[in-house]
Amino acid sequence: MDFDTIRARLDKLLAEGRKGELRGALTMLNEVDIAEYLETLDNEKVLMVFRLLPKDISADVFAYMDNDQRQRIIEAMDDGEAMRLVDDMFVDDAVDFLEELPAGVVKRMLKNCDENKRQLINQFLRYPENSAGSIMTIEYMELHRGTTVGEAMAEIRRTGLDKETIYTLYVLDERRKLLGTVPLRKLLLAKDDTQVESLMNQQFVCVHTTDDQEAVADTVRKYDLISIPVVDNEERMIGIITIDDIVDVIEEENTEDFERMAAMFPSEDTYLKTSVLTLVKNRMPWLLILMISGIFTGIIIQHYEDILRTTLSGGVLTACIPILMDTGGNCGSQASTLTIRGLALGEITPHDLGKVLFKELRVGMLVGALLALCGFGIAVFAFGGTIGAATTIAIALFFAVVMAQVLGCVLPVLAKSIKLDPALMASPLITTIVDVGSLIILFMVAINVLHV
Amino acid sequence: MDFDTIRARLDKLLAEGRKGELRGALTMLNEVDIAEYLETLDNEKVLMVFRLLPKDISADVFAYMDNDQRQRIIEAMDDGEAMRLVDDMFVDDAVDFLEELPAGVVKRMLKNCDENKRQLINQFLRYPENSAGSIMTIEYMELHRGTTVGEAMAEIRRTGLDKETIYTLYVLDERRKLLGTVPLRKLLLAKDDTQVESLMNQQFVCVHTTDDQEAVADTVRKYDLISIPVVDNEERMIGIITIDDIVDVIEEENTEDFERMAAMFPSEDTYLKTSVLTLVKNRMPWLLILMISGIFTGIIIQHYEDILRTTLSGGVLTACIPILMDTGGNCGSQASTLTIRGLALGEITPHDLGKVLFKELRVGMLVGALLALCGFGIAVFAFGGTIGAATTIAIALFFAVVMAQVLGCVLPVLAKSIKLDPALMASPLITTIVDVGSLIILFMVAINVLHV
Numbered sequence: 001m002d003f004d005t006i007r008a009r010l011d012k013l014l015a016e017g018r019k020g021e022l023r024g025a026l027t028m029l030n031e032v033d034i035a036e037y038l039e040t041l042d043n044e045k046v047l048m049v050f051r052l053l054p055k056d057i058s059a060d061v062f063a064y065m066d067n068d069q070r071q072r073i074i075e076a077m078d079d080g081e082a083m084r085l086v087d088d089m090f091v092d093d094a095v096d097f098l099e100e101l102p103a104g105v106v107k108r109m110l111k112n113c114d115e116n117k118r119q120l121i122n123q124f125l126r127y128p129e130n131s132a133g134s135i136m137t138i139e140y141m142e143l144h145r146g147t148t149v150g151e152a153m154a155e156i157r158r159t160g161l162d163k164e165t166i167y168t169l170y171v172l173d174e175r176r177k178l179l180g181t182v183p184l185r186k187l188l189l190a191k192d193d194t195q196v197e198s199l200m201n202q203q204f205v206c207v208h209t210t211d212d213q214e215a216v217a218d219t220v221r222k223y224d225l226i227s228i229p230v231v232d233n234e235e236r237m238i239g240i241i242t243i244d245d246i247v248d249v250i251e252e253e254n255t256e257d258f259e260r261m262a263a264m265f266p267s268e269d270t271y272l273k274t275s276v277l278t279l280v281k282n283r284m285p286w287l288l289i290l291m292i293s294g295i296f297t298g299i300i301i302q303h304y305e306d307i308l309r310t311t312l313s314g315g316v317l318t319a320c321i322p323i324l325m326d327t328g329g330n331c332g333s334q335a336s337t338l339t340i341r342g343l344a345l346g347e348i349t350p351h352d353l354g355k356v357l358f359k360e361l362r363v364g365m366l367v368g369a370l371l372a373l374c375g376f377g378i379a380v381f382a383f384g385g386t387i388g389a390a391t392t393i394a395i396a397l398f399f400a401v402v403m404a405q406v407l408g409c410v411l412p413v414l415a416k417s418i419k420l421d422p423a424l425m426a427s428p429l430i431t432t433i434v435d436v437g438s439l440i441i442l443f444m445v446a447i448n449v450l451h452v
Numbered sequence: 453m454d455f456d457t458i459r460a461r462l463d464k465l466l467a468e469g470r471k472g473e474l475r476g477a478l479t480m481l482n483e484v485d486i487a488e489y490l491e492t493l494d495n496e497k498v499l500m501v502f503r504l505l506p507k508d509i510s511a512d513v514f515a516y517m518d519n520d521q522r523q524r525i526i527e528a529m530d531d532g533e534a535m536r537l538v539d540d541m542f543v544d545d546a547v548d549f550l551e552e553l554p555a556g557v558v559k560r561m562l563k564n565c566d567e568n569k570r571q572l573i574n575q576f577l578r579y580p581e582n583s584a585g586s587i588m589t590i591e592y593m594e595l596h597r598g599t600t601v602g603e604a605m606a607e608i609r610r611t612g613l614d615k616e617t618i619y620t621l622y623v624l625d626e627r628r629k630l631l632g633t634v635p636l637r638k639l640l641l642a643k644d645d646t647q648v649e650s651l652m653n654q655q656f657v658c659v660h661t662t663d664d665q666e667a668v669a670d671t672v673r674k675y676d677l678i679s680i681p682v683v684d685n686e687e688r689m690i691g692i693i694t695i696d697d698i699v700d701v702i703e704e705e706n707t708e709d710f711e712r713m714a715a716m717f718p719s720e721d722t723y724l725k726t727s728v729l730t731l732v733k734n735r736m737p738w739l740l741i742l743m744i745s746g747i748f749t750g751i752i753i754q755h756y757e758d759i760l761r762t763t764l765s766g767g768v769l770t771a772c773i774p775i776l777m778d779t780g781g782n783c784g785s786q787a788s789t790l791t792i793r794g795l796a797l798g799e800i801t802p803h804d805l806g807k808v809l810f811k812e813l814r815v816g817m818l819v820g821a822l823l824a825l826c827g828f829g830i831a832v833f834a835f836g837g838t839i840g841a842a843t844t845i846a847i848a849l850f851f852a853v854v855m856a857q858v859l860g861c862v863l864p865v866l867a868k869s870i871k872l873d874p875a876l877m878a879s880p881l882i883t884t885i886v887d888v889g890s891l892i893i894l895f896m897v898a899i900n901v902l903h904v
Binding site for chain 2: 028029030032153156157160161166167184185188189203205220221222223224225226243244246247248250251254255257258259261262263264270271272276277279280283284286287288290291292294295297298299301302305308309315316318319320321322323325326327329330331333334336337338339340341342345347348352355356359362363366367370371374375378382383427428431432435439
């Protein structure tokens with residue numbers, strides 16, 4: 001049954017006010033689908049339907065709803081009801097939500113919760129944005145040194161329902177230092193009187209609260225983990241990050257790379273929710289910088305104007321400027337994309353600069369030669385250029401392509417090695433540099449080949 | 453301890469031939485790190501160190517090694533040893549590996565394994581590339597209708613070690629139709645004589661063997677799953693796909709989008725492992741197509757050459773052509789990137805075309821007006837242009853920007869609605885179209901404003 005059919009049926013029950021049946025129908029759906037359905041409703045209906053949800057799933061549905069709707073629901077609730085809802089959420093989801101609320105509302109909500117929870121939430125709200133601390137959760141299963149398998153299983157049965165994952169257990173010492181991890185699988189296969197320490201994996205991988213979420217995602221991806229422990233500066237266990245949140249981080253970081261590579265500042269929200277003004281603000285700075293850098297190309301063209309006007313070139317050089325510039329830009333874009341992506345996935349490191357450069361140099365010479373040939377043909381047959389003019393264009397094309405490939409691979413690697421985001425060294429910036437370079441080459445070659 | 457230190461210690465043990473100690477040191481490492489270490493060794497040493505590994509982890513290490521090394525190891529082994537290794541791998545890893553081997557080697561290996569396994573592997577090798585079937589594994593925990601919790605736990609203890617995940621259990625009927633899923637967590641909290649069917653989640657999400665891996669990844673991401681069941685056309689359970697493989701699919705699909713958006717054919721291998729010739733082959737087709745399309749811009753320039761030469765424009769128009777074209781290209785790149793990304797993440801659907809278009813139109817007019825103003829200034833102050841020439845450029849810039857934004861959002865959405873990959877409608881293609889459009893606008897405006 002597809003979403004439209006489900007929606008039509010629920011809408012019908014809602015319109016006819018058959019609340020009992022609607023409640024029944026909702027319990028047949030996945031929390032994600034319920035949240036999706038709620039997004040289609042207007043404000044007053046959302047709250048009404050939300051209150052129909054069974055208590056045990058309402059916090060989950062709430063976590064999947066969009067922020068505007070969540071805020072409206074919270075505002076319509078009294079303080080007690082709102083706090084109970086936040087209480088039912090996992091700490092990472094609750095903090096995500098509270099971060100987006102106006103400070104006044106957060107204060108009002110925190111006033112109503114107990115001292116421990118308040119301290120905890122405040123601590124979470126203090127972790128730097130995009131740090132491991134800001135995306136972790138504290139609902140993990142911890143075991144103490146000396147626990148037996150039987151005791152551990154009893155503990156899981158007692159408290160496991162409230163944990164975000166019970167599939168990896170964490171063994172801590174008296175000072176809460178993480179000693180090792182035990183997969184639940186091993187626990188199930190062991191005898192009841194076995195000490196959990198003997199099952200423990202001591203070669204566990206962990207991250208620190210202040211680590212960047214991108215580095216965390218890289219680690220989880222590399223080691224195929226489903227959760228990763230987070231420790232503080234004294235190696236004390238603080239929380240865990242689960243794979244579902246890592247998947248979101250991966251997509252977020254990819255989106256940021258896509259945006260940076262298209263010369264934009266990354267946006268906080270999804271496209272449809274970002275205002276026109278914010279979109280303009282994210283796009284203008286680089287557009288302006290690149291446009292102003294374009295002055296150099298203009299100055300070069302003005303300086304060598306005579307060459308363009310000479311009858312020797314017959315207007316062919318001017319006609320070929322767009323082809324020269326676009327081809328250079330496209331080649332730079334190809335080389336930089338592969339390099340930036342390779343760096344992001346860890347397939348290329350700054351140590352590989354030599355290898356990458358040698359490869360792009362060979363690719364550049366091959367591609368450059370082929371495109372130069374093609375450019376020669378275009379100059380002669382499409383634009384009726386002389387052999388001299390066509391040769392000029394072919395040579396300029398060749399060098400523009402090689403230059404674009406080299407810059408395309410060198411600049412991102414250099415950026416990485418000085419801790420800048422390689423994605424900044426992408427097509428738009430490289431195109432602008434290559435434009436200047438290829439025009440200079442074009443005119444130098446013209447002077448020497450056409451003798452103007 | 454960082455990787456370089458680990459490597460130095462292992463290298464020392466290896467050089468001094470202290471095999472026992474080396475073996476001991478290796479068992480202290482994660483499988484992923486061992487594979488990374490093996491990649492630093494030359495051929496003969498790899499095989500020697502590989503054979504030192506304890507049997508229970510060698511298949512895991514093998515799964516993390518790179519293909520060339522795996523092939524060399526297999527070739528150095530006799531048939532029996534090779535087949536035992538493949539036997540120890542999960543079916544999805546084994547198939548991944550066999551797919552990369554030369555047909556002759558696969559045949560030789562399959563000859564040595566038993567009938568069941570051979571049939572199974574052959575079936576897997578037949579699933580279309582990038583389908584759910586090609587990435588799934590069959591090592592999941594299945595339960596039958598009527599099983600009690602106690603029986604299920606006993607079954608997990610008996611066979612759980614060989615399963616890729618035991619954290620979700622699948623309840624099947626007599627015809628192997630999937631009835632529901634049971635998280636291990638629920639099983640642990642339930643009484644031994646409870647029927648598993650009563651704990652079962654019937655609102656499970658599943659995919660079909662022929663579904664594209666990208667769609668599978670979208671589903672897993674949307675529902676925050678750690679594994680997803682795969683069924684055939686008759687809804688019979690065939691296998692599962694686990695989140696670690698989904699994470700790889702997500703990165704692979706992102707890489708493909710990055711490559712397509714930079715006008716390249718996606719490559720099969722990582723950058724450093726792709727040959728120069730393959731890189732050239734992946735890059736040339738679009739470069740040629742875009743270059744040949746550039747003929748149109750050239751023809752337009754040749755046709756209106758008189759306007760560029762007139763003293764009224766004083767060479768300013770020619771000097772501004774690169775700025776006009778790059779700015780148009782950059783704006784098209786920004787709009788298309790956000791649209792393509794929004795479509796890929798499901799944040800934008802073809803139904804939203806109206807909303808997206810209206811938004812880009814407003815962004816385009818604002819950005820266009822600001823850039824036109826800036827362009828006017830550049831024409832006057834940097835290039836010494838007349839008010840007339842500067843006005844011409846400003847107007848052309850405004851329309852080029854608006855056109856680029858509109859095409860940048862409309863083309864990817866249209867591509868999606870006719871089932872083409874939206875990533876094809878990215879910056880290089882849009883730049884080429886916008887080039888033609890903005891030049892035509894430039895000359896039309898020049899004729900009307902400058903009266904040439």
